[in-house]
Amino acid sequence: MKVALYTTCVVDLLFPNVGKAAVAVLERLGVETVLPGKQVCCGQPTYNSGYFKESWPVLHNEIDAFMKEYRDVDYIVGLAGSCTAMFKEYVHIIEKHDPDKAEYLPKAKELADKTVEFTQFLVRVLGVKDVGATMPSKVTYHRSCHMSRLLGETETPFILMEHVKDMEYVEVPHIENCCGFGGTFSVKEPVISEMMVNEKMNDIISTGADVLISADMGCLMNIGGKFNRDNQKIKIMHIAEVLNTGVDENRIDTPNLKVAVKN
Numbered sequence: 001m002k003v004a005l006y007t008t009c010v011v012d013l014l015f016p017n018v019g020k021a022a023v024a025v026l027e028r029l030g031v032e033t034v035l036p037g038k039q040v041c042c043g044q045p046t047y048n049s050g051y052f053k054e055s056w057p058v059l060h061n062e063i064d065a066f067m068k069e070y071r072d073v074d075y076i077v078g079l080a081g082s083c084t085a086m087f088k089e090y091v092h093i094i095e096k097h098d099p100d101k102a103e104y105l106p107k108a109k110e111l112a113d114k115t116v117e118f119t120q121f122l123v124r125v126l127g128v129k130d131v132g133a134t135m136p137s138k139v140t141y142h143r144s145c146h147m148s149r150l151l152g153e154t155e156t157p158f159i160l161m162e163h164v165k166d167m168e169y170v171e172v173p174h175i176e177n178c179c180g181f182g183g184t185f186s187v188k189e190p191v192i193s194e195m196m197v198n199e200k201m202n203d204i205i206s207t208g209a210d211v212l213i214s215a216d217m218g219c220l221m222n223i224g225g226k227f228n229r230d231n232q233k234i235k236i237m238h239i240a241e242v243l244n245t246g247v248d249e250n251r252i253d254t255p256n257l258k259v260a261v262k263n
Contacts, residue, residue: 002032006078009041021244038065042086081147119156130163134246140209144216170207181222
């Protein structure tokens with residue numbers, strides 16, 4: 001099993017320890033991991049803002065970064081539900097708008113077929129539920145909009161957290177609510193965004209959790225910024241960091257790699 005890690009620009013530029021944790025988890029499970037050096041932003045901010053022409057160099061770069069030198073990988077594993085969903089959307093975007101559709105549409109389809117979010121890869125591809133992690137903390141979880149609504153994934157992070165030893169999980173009220181980040185939304189509508197993140201923060205505080213976990217660092221960055229501004233001492237952690245905490249290798253599931261590899 002060989003995968004290319006899709007770190008996302010937020011992780012790459014601001015939270016590199018998340019990428020390191022993800023690699024540690026994957027390699028402990030026997031998965032060879034490579035990191036395409038030419039990957040940058042997925043192009044979601046410019047495309048969603050209506051700058052279609054300006055988005056093509058970014059989208060084309062991402063497709064080439066994964067589909068040239070690293071075309072032989074079995075999967076592309078993304079560290080954010082939002083950016084992973086954008087890779088899936090490339091096919092529809094290119095079909096509709098791209099002047100270089102003939103060149104990039106076939107590669108975009110292959111990219112979409114190979115791309116899977118990190119927790120989905122562990123649970124749905126490798127069949128792993130327990131990665132041997134231990135974290136004696138009271139936690140809650142932020143279910144990001146794009147992961148739950150665009151990828152349709154609302155289960156795999158919770159399956160993995162259920163098997164983290166000594167963890168106490170408390171569900172946050174209104175778990176389906178957005179944190180107010182939404183990429184450029186927080187820039188274009190700062191007043192509304194601030195109201196939304198304030199509501200989310202208060203819901204998190206009400207759980208009494210010491211740690212907020214999510215699979216999207218964009219959301220965690222937004223909520224964590226609100227924690228800092230309001231002097232809240234709640235720690236933010238990407239789920240990859242959680243799964244790389246207090247590891248007991250004797251508890252790790254043995255993935256069926258032969259079954260997991262795509263034909």
